[in-house]
Amino acid sequence: MKGLLKSKSISISLHILIWGILLSLPYFVSSADHAYKIGSLPGLFFTVCGVIHMVIFYTNAYFLCPNFLNRRRWWIYIPGVILLIAGSFQLKYFIMAHWFPELLGNIAAYKFVFAPSIGTYIISLVYRKVLDKINYEKEQKEKQAEQLTTELKFLRSQVSPHFLFNVLTNLVSLARKKSDQLEPALIRLSELMRYMLYDTQGKKVMLTKEIAYLNSYIELQKLRFGSDVQIENNMQLEDTDSHYTIEPMLLIPFVENAFKHGMGNIQQPKINIQLAVANDILTFEVWNQFDNDPDSSKDENSGIGLSNVRSRLDLLYKGRHKLIISDQNNLFHITLTLELT
Template structure:
């Protein structure tokens, strides 16, 4: 998986910073009078060994591990590592023999000369494992994000046709009545269609747009039912709505469900809708009367809207919402509490 350019630059900068600090350490902690020594090692010898360790680190991290480990020629990995680390021993010995004979004569310092080559390899191996783990986790997260995006696209694709079908059914009833309200209803429908087609293409929309869409839908239903249904809606945002966004068409399925199942089965149908925003908390309630008799179910697609919105809430607002559905005949009551962003 490719790492983005800004992240690559940060990683490269960190590597340069760390190795620059290690290679220049003798000249930071010591002085010229002591030949920039760190313990018994002259500063220049320490730096030269640091360069060798750096070669071991990057040769393993950039060549041996990615090309041989878990590859077709994995059996070449171990002799290659032995050759890489082993080659540093005579190289260090040659540097001591030619330029630093005092270090060569101090046998007790040999373990501090040769052991770091093995240490550089171990550090490189750990680095490769950590990078591999991070890469695997990033790939997994990308797969999950892609799957989430696909699921959301599918769920959104379900919302519009289902919603449009119900609205068109409502308009048919107005046409049958030859109602004068058909023309304004069609104008409202065009506004709703514009919102569905153009304003919901992004990830989220302004809460004010979603509320305006909700109000248009309620107004459309009032045109349809007139005084036959008691529709009570109360929206109180205290000016906070303009500061937040929301997943588009998240609220409408609850209202749509209320009109679908809360009308036609009682003598005095009543639908209550209440929305309030306090701080970053949205509270949305929809209440309607219903008949639980399965023989009165309007069609086999009943419940698509609610199932859809439950899935979208779980995907988009995990841990940031609470959906309560109380189904106690003759009242169906939905309460959604949502933390806005």
């Protein structure tokens, strides 16, 4: 809102400046000894005509064009323009006849009296077209921004239920085992839910919080699988990198995917997660083995997470990220590089 008011204020000031210069031009370029004349036109007459030109300019630009021309109501617009210009001719002639009769006999001066009315109309028409184009482009950008916001909200809403479904499945497994680890797992889950519900409402979060969130998720998985899976996790930041921010819950789908497809019938499964920041570039890598058997079971939600994160990356970090995914020799490997702010 402040930006809009500032823009309008600048526009109004610019109009006042331009018209102020035009109306006072005779008093800058001429002198009282010559009646402030510009050519054969007295300064006062030039200024009065300038006021008439202002009326033509703003009447056409802000009334006739927006209300009739853009709506294709030519049957009103064309007579309106003719009436506006013809009216200015009549008014100028009346002023000449009553206040400046010496101009009536100067036929050569007529073109400097009447032609500017037509010139002012043409300038106002061009101005209106340019203004309409600027407003249209602005509206399109606002619509794109609104669409982007809506799409991001939708994508975020997909993340939380999908993640929660996987975690609850893990907790069910602990409950079935009547494990003593169920209580600390529930406490850790409550911390994750607090992060998702409250800390991710802004546009971005501190990278340190996102890493803490990922580490909590990994600890939940360790509670579930214990020594059945070998996990190598190295996600540490230097103190000088603690100021970076990132879109919340952007990295979790890769970690989820590793645990979801890196277990099953795999012998001695291993998952490796690495995160590093250097020169404003985040490098995030995840490796996991996977079962290449086409008959292995996959639920219908498989792939939602990675598809989601691809969309979010395209929306939020367009031209500022690179995602490489490979799945050779039963090893799934993702590498994400991201320009941080």
